[in-house]
Structure formats: structure tokens, C-alpha cells
Amino acid sequence: MDRRTFFKAGWGAFGLAALVSGVGVSLVAVGRYLMPSVFYEPPQAFKIGTPGDFAFGAPSFLVDQKIYVFRDRDKGFAVASAVCTHLGCTVAHFQSDQKFHCPCHGSIFGADGGVQHGPAPRALDWYEVTLARDGQLRVDKNKVVPPTYRLMV
Amino acid sequence: MNIFREIYQSIVRRDPLSTDKGKTELVFLNVWLHIHPAKVKKEHMKFRHTFYLGFISFFLLLILITTGIALMVYYRPYPAAAYQDMKDLQFVIYMGPFLRGMHRWAAHxxxxxxxxxxxxxxxxxxYKKPRQFNWVIGVVLLLLTLGMSFTGYLLPWDQLAYWAITVGTNIGSYAPLVGGMLKEVLLGGHSVGEGALIRFYVLHVAVLPLLVVLFTVVHFWRVRKDGGLSRPVWKLKAPKTAPLVQIGGTAEAVPLAVQAASTEKTYGLMEVVTGKPIFETVTPEEDDDAVFSYPYAFVREGITLMATVTTIMSMAIFLRAPLEELANPAKTPNPAKAPWYFLGLQELVSHSALLGGVVAPALMVIALLVVPYIDRNPSRRPRDRKWAIWLFTAFVVVNLVLIVIGTFFRGPGWALVPPWVHVTGGAE
Incomplete structure (x- = not known):
């Protein structure tokens, strides 16, 4: 390879590398731009009121948080997600059979949240519920707990 | 008087339409008409050959753009206002239901x-050689059409919209590796909310229409460049081995219209006046079939346009576009159904989200894209391509059956309920 060819190839490779990296960086930047830097969404950890606000027996459905709050006389508090694990529809808890029914594709979850029927790939999530210092119940959706988890108050 | 004639001449700049030269110039001196050939063959314009479905699709796109722009005047894409604006369009705004109806029926x-x-x-x-790539562009246009429908579906911000998009975007999140990120980028958040609404709006009114128009232009351009409208199947002759003529080959007298080895002639691009595009090989007696595009093709296109607009207008008058109650993230309607063209997909998804929602549709799209490259059979005659026809028919039937099941046979909880059984309210 003579000197002239060497420099020609060198400049060519340099130009190509510059072009590819320029386009690549731009694409990454576009992708990053499309990823929101801030979410104006409700917080994942929130307070839901004092234990006295919740009745025994049938679970309370909290609309905004999409959770079911169970209160059992012997076993205490448990919080289940109302979001179907299949495609995100809101499941309905039927008092008649103690099960969660998804209206979208017919998934049925048992009392412990386990899949009993339908296309749902996994059980409903149960979230950690704790007692905050001010005496309110605090649910943290970032902390998934086993269905046996109970908060005794 | 002369000044008016001069003005008119300065606009049209062609000979009178009573002359052949004028008819030709009408086509290729006009930016809007020059996508046509100067001449068309009567057989190729036969209604029963194409049913003018391409024209109709394009005219529906024109209706969608026109009515869409009109609807944009009153629509504000954020949750607090969107549904209110839909109510206004439905009950307050002059011609609101009519415009919305036209937009909806044209979209369907x-x-x-x-x-x-x-x-x-x-x-x-x-789709066979040399039109393989135009088929691929066509498949892209089909996907873009579905994308426009899907993004438009969220905008009314009613229960139907909210849950169809919740289900739809969750299907996307099952895609391996990129699924979660895809959903986040599409929604601008973790669930359908104001971020999702503005993003779908931008896709629906700017990004996707722009892409559709660009691809449509390429699609039309390629129809011309790949040999014009395809010849009706009933006009096909037994395949001959006449070599394809090189365009602009030798330095002989007429380089762009070379006589082929057989009795057929191949016409070159420069002979635009005769309306024979590149690669179009015809036998001389078929020349009698060719007529000037003006008025033969333009009249047919014009009638198709008017029939399309009339049909959509009539539908908009008699069938009102539905609007359900305000989107309620807490309460999923039962059953929650996607628009009809996605109900086949939803039926698949009801069995498995990954297989039915991601793998099966991805395979279908890939299969469609590679059709012209897999099918090596050069013949276009139905009796030579039984396998291809059977396979494609199976594809169409499976899709239709899934859509029919999803539309008519699925009741509350996605249970199988025949359409003749009336279900009154699910247990709740």
C-alpha cells in the first residue's frame, strides 16, 4: 500500500466512523428525549388512612391506587393489586366466590391471588402495608410481598 | 377578452383537449396528474380486475386528512378537556357528529x-417481478393504516378508548427485551394517562400521516415505474422466453425502443406519448386497447372518488360514531374489546399474551413482507399457483374467523357467548 492509498483509506475510514457515530449518537439522543425525565404520576408509596377506616369482611377497593385492602379479624391487613397481570385491566373481587375476575380476557385469580383460570401469566401482586408514625396505613407498591403477608394492628 | 384567454393559457399551457397532443399534455404538464401514464389500456382499468380498491383506499385517506384537520380545530389533547370536546363535537358544534362520523367510517x-x-x-x-418491493411498501402502508387507527382510538378519552389502549400497549410490553421501554416511550409513563394522550395525538396527527403520505407517494411512483397497472389475469398469455430489452443500449437510431427477439415489443420511457412504461412488453394487436388517460381513466377515478365520498357521507348521516362514558381507570368495562380489526389479535391474546400478542402477529407481518421473495413461481395464472392461493386464503380465513369470534362470540369475562344469547349484566 503506497502513501496516497493509505491516506485515502484512512480519511475514508475516519469519515465513515464520524458519520456512523454521529448518526448513532443522534439516534440515542432521540430515544433518550422520548423517555420521560419526570413522571407526573401518583407516588408508588402512599398512605391510605387509619386502620379504623376499613371494615372487616369484604375488601375495600381504592379507586385511584387500584388496590384491594383486606381486613381480617384474626389475620390483620393485606393489600392486593387490582391490576390484572395479563394486560392491565382492573380485576373485580367477587364476594360470592372470594375470587378476582378480570373482565378483559376472563382470567380468574383465587383468594390468594394465584391464577386459577385464563391467560394471566402470574399471580396478582400483594404489596407491603405498614403502620406509619402518624397511625395511618402506608402501602408501598415497590415492595411486593408473599400473599401470606399480614399486618397485625 | 384576450387577457382572460391569456391568463387561462398561462395556467394550463397546453393544447386544447380535443387534440391528442392536448390530452397528453394535460397529463404530463400537470403536477397532480403526471403520476398517470398518458395512455392506459382499457383492460387494465376494468373494474372487475382491481375493484378500484387502491383508488378507494387513497380517496378514504383524503377524506381522513380533510375531516381530521377539521376535527383538530375543536379538539384539545389532554384528559381534562378531550372528553369534553368530544361531547361538544357530538352535541354542540355545527356538523360535529357528521364530521366525526365521516372520520370514523372512513378510518374503518x-x-x-x-x-x-x-x-x-x-x-x-x-406482487411478482418486477413489483416485489412495491408489495413490501404496501405491507408497510397496511401497518401504518392500523397504527393510525390505533392511535386515533385513544383520542376520544372514553371508556372504549382508555381500555382498548391499556390492553393494546400492555400487549406491546410483552415484546422481549424492548417491551417495557417500548411501553414507557409510547405512553410517556407507566399507565395510560395525559402523557399517553399527547403522544398518541402527536403520532396520530403528525408522525403517522406524514409517513403514510410519503409511503403512498413512493407506492404510486413504483406502480408506474414497475410497469403500470398489472394486466388482468384473464389477459395473461402462456409465458414466453423473450429476453427483456435493455433500455438505451446501442448507439443505433432509436435506442430506447428496441425490437425484441420475439414478436413482442418493449416500449421505453421516452415514448411517453404512447403511454407504454418501461418493461411493459405487449404484442402489437393489443395497442388497439390503449386509450388516452383523459378522459377514460380520469372519469373512472372521478366516479370512484364521488362514490367513495358519497358512501362515507351517507354512513356519517345515518350511523353515529359511538361515544361511551368518560374514561375511568378504576372500572374496566366487561367485556373490554379492542376495535374490530384488532379483535382477532385480542382473541389470540386471550390465550397467550406473548404467543398471541407478539409472536403470532410478528410472524404474520414477516410472512407478508417476504411473500414476493419466497414465491419463486413466475406465473401469475391461478391454475399455476394453487399452493400460494390456498395458503393465502387460509391466512385470510384464519384472520376473519378470529375477528368474528372476538366480535360476536365473546361476552362478559371473555366467555364464549353466541350472539343470539342475550346476556344481562355480569355478576358483580
């Missing part, structure tokens, strides 16, 4: 016509 019609157009192109074998 476009999905149907683009699909039927694809079926026609397949059954007539019109």
Missing part, C-alpha cells in the same frame, strides 16, 4: 379497503 373503511386491496394484489399475482 380504509382498514378494510387496504386489506382487500392486498388480497386482490395477491390473488392476481401482481
Amino acid at each position: 373503511g380504509m382498514v378494510a379497503c387496504v386489506f382487500l386491496h392486498m388480497c386482490r394484489v395477491f390473488y392476481t399475482g401482481s
Whole structure:
């Protein structure tokens, strides 16, 4: 390879590398731009009121948080997600059979949240519920707990 | 008087339409008409060859753009206002329901016509060499059409919209590796909310229409460059081995119109006046069939345009576009159904989200894209391509059956309920 060819190839490779990296960086930047830097969404950890606000027996459905709050006389508090694990529809808890029914594709979850029927790939999530210092119940959706988890108050 | 004649001449700048030269100049001196050839063959313009489905799809697109712009005047894309604006469009704004109805029925019609157009192109074998790539562009246009429908579906911000998009975007999140990120980028958040609404709006009114128009332009351009409208199947002759003539080959007298070895002639691009595009090989007696595009093709296109607009207007008058109650993230309607053209997909998803929602549709799209490269059979005659026709028919039937099941046979909780059984309210 003579000197002239060497420099020609060198400049060519340099130009190509510059072009590819320029386009690549731009694409990454576009992708990053499309990823929101801030979410104006409700917080994942929130307070839901004092234990006295919740009745025994049938679970309370909290609309905004999409959770079911169970209160059992012997076993205490448990919080289940109302979001179907299949495609995100809101499941309905039927008092008649103690099960969660998804209206979208017919998934049925048992009392412990386990899949009993339908296309749902996994059980409903149960979230950690704790007692905050001010005496309110605090649910943290970032902390998934086993269905046996109970908060005794 | 002369000044008016001069003004008119300065605009049209062609000979009178009574002359052949004028008819030709009308086509190629006009930016809007020059996508046509100066001449068309009567057989190729036969209604029963194409059912004009491509034209109709394009005219529906024009209706969608026009009515869409009109609707944009009153629509504000954020949750607090969107549904209110839909109510205004439905009950307050002059001609609101009519415009919204036209937009909706044209959208449904476009999905149907683009699909039927694809079926026609397949059954007539019109995707074969040299038109392979235009088929691929057509498949892209089908996907863009579905994308426009899907993004438009969220905008009314009613229960139907909210849950269809919740289900739809969750299907996307099952895609391996990129699924979660895809959903976040599409929604601008973790669930359908104001971020999702503005993003879908931008896709619906700017990004996707721009892409559709660009690809449509390429699609039309390629129709011309790949040999014009395909010849009707019933006009096909037994395949001959006449070599394709090189364009602009030798330095002999007429380089662009070389006599082929057989009795057929191949016409070159420069002979625009005769309306024979590149690669079009015809036998001389068929020349009698060619007529000037003006008025033969333009009249037919004009009638198709008017019929399309009239049909959509009539539908908009008699059938009102539905609007359900305000979107309620807490309460999923039972059953929650996607728009009809996605109900086949939803039926698949009800069995498995990954297989039915991601793998099966991805395989279908890939299969459609590679059709012209897999099918090596050069013949376009139905009796030579039984396998291809059977396979494609199976594809169409499976899709239709899934859509029919999803539409008519699925009741509350996605349980199988025949359409003749009336279900009164699920247990709640």
C-alpha cells in the first residue's frame, strides 16, 4: 500500500466512523428525549388512612391506587393489586366466590391471588402495608410481598 | 377578452383537449396528474380486475386528512378537556357528529379497503417481478393504516378508548427485551394517562400521516415505474422466453425502443406519448386497447372518488360514531374489546399474551413482507399457483374467523357467548 492509498483509506475510514457515530449518537439522543425525565404520576408509596377506616369482611377497593385492602379479624391487613397481570385491566373481587375476575380476557385469580383460570401469566401482586408514625396505613407498591403477608394492628 | 384567454393559457399551457397532443399534455404538464401514464389500456382499468380498491383506499385517506384537520380545530389533547370536546363535537358544534362520523367510517373503511386491496394484489399475482418491493411498501402502508387507527382510538378519552389502549400497549410490553421501554416511550409513563394522550395525538396527527403520505407517494411512483397497472389475469398469455430489452443500449437510431427477439415489443420511457412504461412488453394487436388517460381513466377515478365520498357521507348521516362514558381507570368495562380489526389479535391474546400478542402477529407481518421473495413461481395464472392461493386464503380465513369470534362470540369475562344469547349484566 503506497502513501496516497493509505491516506485515502484512512480519511475514508475516519469519515465513515464520524458519520456512523454521529448518526448513532443522534439516534440515542432521540430515544433518550422520548423517555420521560419526570413522571407526573401518583407516588408508588402512599398512605391510605387509619386502620379504623376499613371494615372487616369484604375488601375495600381504592379507586385511584387500584388496590384491594383486606381486613381480617384474626389475620390483620393485606393489600392486593387490582391490576390484572395479563394486560392491565382492573380485576373485580367477587364476594360470592372470594375470587378476582378480570373482565378483559376472563382470567380468574383465587383468594390468594394465584391464577386459577385464563391467560394471566402470574399471580396478582400483594404489596407491603405498614403502620406509619402518624397511625395511618402506608402501602408501598415497590415492595411486593408473599400473599401470606399480614399486618397485625 | 384576450387577457382572460391569456391568463387561462398561462395556467394550463397546453393544447386544447380535443387534440391528442392536448390530452397528453394535460397529463404530463400537470403536477397532480403526471403520476398517470398518458395512455392506459382499457383492460387494465376494468373494474372487475382491481375493484378500484387502491383508488378507494387513497380517496378514504383524503377524506381522513380533510375531516381530521377539521376535527383538530375543536379538539384539545389532554384528559381534562378531550372528553369534553368530544361531547361538544357530538352535541354542540355545527356538523360535529357528521364530521366525526365521516372520520370514523372512513378510518374503518380504509382498514378494510387496504386489506382487500392486498388480497386482490395477491390473488392476481401482481406482487411478482418486477413489483416485489412495491408489495413490501404496501405491507408497510397496511401497518401504518392500523397504527393510525390505533392511535386515533385513544383520542376520544372514553371508556372504549382508555381500555382498548391499556390492553393494546400492555400487549406491546410483552415484546422481549424492548417491551417495557417500548411501553414507557409510547405512553410517556407507566399507565395510560395525559402523557399517553399527547403522544398518541402527536403520532396520530403528525408522525403517522406524514409517513403514510410519503409511503403512498413512493407506492404510486413504483406502480408506474414497475410497469403500470398489472394486466388482468384473464389477459395473461402462456409465458414466453423473450429476453427483456435493455433500455438505451446501442448507439443505433432509436435506442430506447428496441425490437425484441420475439414478436413482442418493449416500449421505453421516452415514448411517453404512447403511454407504454418501461418493461411493459405487449404484442402489437393489443395497442388497439390503449386509450388516452383523459378522459377514460380520469372519469373512472372521478366516479370512484364521488362514490367513495358519497358512501362515507351517507354512513356519517345515518350511523353515529359511538361515544361511551368518560374514561375511568378504576372500572374496566366487561367485556373490554379492542376495535374490530384488532379483535382477532385480542382473541389470540386471550390465550397467550406473548404467543398471541407478539409472536403470532410478528410472524404474520414477516410472512407478508417476504411473500414476493419466497414465491419463486413466475406465473401469475391461478391454475399455476394453487399452493400460494390456498395458503393465502387460509391466512385470510384464519384472520376473519378470529375477528368474528372476538366480535360476536365473546361476552362478559371473555366467555364464549353466541350472539343470539342475550346476556344481562355480569355478576358483580
